[in-house]
Amino acid sequence: xxxxxxxxxxxxxxxxxxxxxxxxxxxxxxxxxxxxxxxxxxxxxxxxxxxxxxxxxxxxxxxxxxxxxxxxxxxxxxxxxxxxxxxxxxxxxxxxxxxxxxxxxxxxxxxxxxxxxxxxxxxxxxxxxxxxxxxxxxxxxxxxxxxxxxxxxxxxxxxxxxxxxxxxxxxxxxxxxxxxxxxxxxxxxxxxxxxxxxxxxxxxxxxxxxxxxxxxxxxxxxxxxxxxxxxxxxxxxxxxxxxxxxxxxxxxxxxxxxxxxxxxxxxxxxxxxxxxxxxxxxxxxxxxxxxxxxxxxxxxxxxx
Amino acid sequence: xxxxxxxxxxxxxxxxxxxxxxxxxxxxxxxxxxxxxxxxxxxxxxxxxxxxxxxxxxxxxxxxxxxxxxxxxxxxxxxxxxxxxxxxxxxxxxxxxxxxxxxxxxxxxxxxxxxxxxxxxxxxxxxxxxxxxxxxxxxxxxxxxxxxxxxxxxxxxxxxxxxxxxxxxxxxxxxxxxxxxxxxxxxxxxxxxxxxxxxxxxxxxxxxxxxxxxxxxxxxxxxxxxxxxxxxxxxxxxxxxxxxxxxxxxxxxxxxxxxxxxx
Numbered sequence: 001x002x003x004x005x006x007x008x009x010x011x012x013x014x015x016x017x018x019x020x021x022x023x024x025x026x027x028x029x030x031x032x033x034x035x036x037x038x039x040x041x042x043x044x045x046x047x048x049x050x051x052x053x054x055x056x057x058x059x060x061x062x063x064x065x066x067x068x069x070x071x072x073x074x075x076x077x078x079x080x081x082x083x084x085x086x087x088x089x090x091x092x093x094x095x096x097x098x099x100x101x102x103x104x105x106x107x108x109x110x111x112x113x114x115x116x117x118x119x120x121x122x123x124x125x126x127x128x129x130x131x132x133x134x135x136x137x138x139x140x141x142x143x144x145x146x147x148x149x150x151x152x153x154x155x156x157x158x159x160x161x162x163x164x165x166x167x168x169x170x171x172x173x174x175x176x177x178x179x180x181x182x183x184x185x186x187x188x189x190x191x192x193x194x195x196x197x198x199x200x201x202x203x204x205x206x207x208x209x210x211x212x213x214x215x216x217x218x219x220x221x222x223x224x225x226x227x228x229x230x231x232x233x234x235x236x237x238x239x240x241x242x243x244x245x246x247x248x249x250x251x252x253x254x255x256x257x258x259x260x261x262x263x264x265x266x267x268x269x270x271x272x273x274x275x276x277x278x279x280x281x282x283x284x285x286x287x288x289x290x291x292x293x294x295x296x297x298x299x300x301x302x303x304x
Numbered sequence: 305x306x307x308x309x310x311x312x313x314x315x316x317x318x319x320x321x322x323x324x325x326x327x328x329x330x331x332x333x334x335x336x337x338x339x340x341x342x343x344x345x346x347x348x349x350x351x352x353x354x355x356x357x358x359x360x361x362x363x364x365x366x367x368x369x370x371x372x373x374x375x376x377x378x379x380x381x382x383x384x385x386x387x388x389x390x391x392x393x394x395x396x397x398x399x400x401x402x403x404x405x406x407x408x409x410x411x412x413x414x415x416x417x418x419x420x421x422x423x424x425x426x427x428x429x430x431x432x433x434x435x436x437x438x439x440x441x442x443x444x445x446x447x448x449x450x451x452x453x454x455x456x457x458x459x460x461x462x463x464x465x466x467x468x469x470x471x472x473x474x475x476x477x478x479x480x481x482x483x484x485x486x487x488x489x490x491x492x493x494x495x496x497x498x499x500x501x502x503x504x505x506x507x508x509x510x511x512x513x514x515x516x517x518x519x520x521x522x523x524x525x526x527x528x529x530x531x532x533x534x535x536x537x538x539x540x541x542x543x544x545x546x547x548x549x550x551x552x553x554x555x556x557x558x559x560x561x562x563x564x565x566x567x
Binding site for chain 1: 305
């Protein structure tokens with residue numbers, strides 16, 4: 001049976017709904033030995049500030065039950081080096097390329113977009129307004145609806161490409177933030193970024209991360225991610241990309257059922273570097289088994 | 305770099321906390337160099353989630369050996385694998401121990417506890433290159449020196465030390481090194497062990513102006529450069545920015561490492 005796995009986000013058509021999540025996939029090329037890029041929907045490359053960025057001191061990672069807390073702090077090469085050394089190679093891959101955009105100020109987000117707008121081979125920008133590891137106490141723009149709206153608006157005006165706003169789960173009312181992003185002109189929403197978390201060494205009574213707090217990812221967060229994806233997908237008109245703890249096609253399909261049009265796979269890439277490709281393949285198997293001709297038949301079909 | 309999801313354990317040896325597996329993995333074995341490591345999957349369930357970085361202990365034709373100590377839940381699970389079972393491994397990863405020198409001369413290999421693991425492969429390769437190899441192997445007590453006979457069988461000269469005096473020299477392996485440096489002049493040191501031991505050995509190397517290669521241990525998210533989780537501050541390169549242990553290391557020159565921040 002032929003299964004059509006393609007999805008149309010309106011601003012971007014994907015071969016299948018599976019993208020590699022920013023921050024877990026390097027700049028993409030690190031995964032070339034392990035997988036075929038033409039078997040996945042696309043990649044979201046690691047967050048870029050305008051210049052190179054130091055990141056946080058180690059330890060930056062701690063494993064917890066069913067999850068991983070990271071406090072990398074968005075260490076990265078900056079737009080110039082990315083455009084010169086990485087992007088030409090990404091252009092040769094047969095997959096959608098989304099670039100995750102960071103900024104220490106509104107102006108920096110705009111500068112990054114203006115710079116990347118002059119480069120070819122990027123399909124969309126994912127606005128990283130939700131990293132919990134760069135400001136004190138996990139502060140980020142996506143914690144406030146007004147800040148989110150204003151920043152999305154500026155980002156949208158700064159460039160020619162679609163803007164996906166990546167939201168934080170560390171909020172009281174995720175729907176309010178999602179609507180603010182939509183109001184600001186976002187073409188899509190991706191969620192969730194990591195949950196602000198910590199771990200303690202009982203021997204030394206010190207935090208296990210130098211940054212004290214970090215962002216929790218992995219299978220432990222999936223139920224929360226799914227609940228938030230459901231809430232947001234039913235509240236906004238723009239397409240929603242769901243993520244959080246996806247390890248298998250069944251996990252990914254749960255996100256589609258609650259209304260996500262596509263998904264991102266993150267932490268799983270560390271353990272199984274071919275996760276994205278494997279999950280897309282397993283999705284096809286699922287559809288064949290269930291007699292589903294188009295994957296889009298599953299989207300938003302939760303029975304409540 | 306290769307990914308072998310079905311590398312068969314063809315031999316296993318256990319000591320209390322230490323374990324040795326011989327794994328059939330022809331492609332990874334063909335590429336492996338001393339100092340490199342494998343990322344080993346320890347569980348099919350979500351906990352422990354991550355692969356564990358484990359250094360390559362030895363190479364025999366189509367197989368590799370890993371020698372490791374149980375340090376937490378991941379390595380405990382790994383230690384329970386049996387002969388005939390398969391492992392999911394990625395490797396070889398990281399930079400190798402041996403510098404690109406014409407002549408290596410007298411080489412001292414200093415291993416503390418499980419830090420001895422990569423030095424067996426290294427010692428055998430150095431010998432092939434014509435180096436005069438001396439191994440100093442230190443542990444808290446005799447039980448921490450399970451692979452000492454193996455070095456001797458391979459014709460690698462070895463002196464042991466224990467902190468409690470239960471075997472060999474009574475004291476730290478770095479004291480042993482200090483004694484050796486007084487007697488002879490090594491051209492190069494290769495060091496792997498606990499941070500405090502490596503720090504002390506690096507100080508001795510610096511004081512005697514002996515080049516030293518140091519293999520660092522770190523928790524890792526991926527092992528192949530994508531997560532940026534295993535960094536250490538390294539001098540002279542990239543203006544002192546955090547560098548990845550998995551990709552830029554795990555082996556560095558001693559003078560590149562900033563120990564104050566490594567605690």
